[in-house]
Amino acid sequence: MSFNDTFQLKEPKDSENEDCCVICGNKLVNLKIGYNKKEQLYRYECTNCDAIYVISENTKRRERVLLQGKARNWPEYLMKTFKFPFAAIVIETNDREFFDPEYDGPRLHETVKVLEVFYSMNYGVEALVRKGRRTYVQILSFLEALDANNSKELENYKRWRDKYWASDFIIALTQTKEKR
DSSP: OOOBOOOOOOOOSSGGGOOBOTTTOOBGGGEEEEEETTTTEEEEEETTTOOEEEEEOSSSSOEEEEEEOOOOOHHHHHHHHSOSSEEEEEOSOOHHHHHOTTOOSOOTTOEEEEEEEEEETTTEEEEEEEETTEEEEEEGGGEEESSHHHHHHHHHHHHHHHHHOOOHHHHHHHHHHHHO
16 A cells, blocks of 8 residues: 555644654654555654554544554653753643642742652653752653753653543543443
8 A cells, every 4th residue: 555645734723733653752744644545544654763653534533553663651761761860840830839828849930850750640750850858749741851852852752642641540430431
């Protein structure tokens, strides 16, 4: 099957809806894309992680078939690729800051030191951060790394999370309702 037909991708209105690699979160502009008009299939090749996958546009729900590569365990992958510790800025606020006036943890636009990352059922990946002499847990996608290497990996994770990640907590609730 060839993927040589001409096509035009729709520009997303905002960065949240921007397509990216289903494995590594690499930007759409960095992917090699082919199209088969007869079958209405797009073929994506990622130059970052070498994944190859096909997406069907025939159905109401976009179906993806992974031809090469495997799903990424983000906490494990980030623990291997990040250079710890690293400095980051808090770019989004969390509820604790708003509802607890005595909260002394990281606040919006403060610099923290990221010590490690781990999986969270509700938030995907969280980070253990240091502010002063104390450590806190912060949602990883609420941070922006200050160095180039960590920044690229963090941005890829955030792009992938915004597009493809679903909370285990939400999935569990949905499945419970379906069983009733």
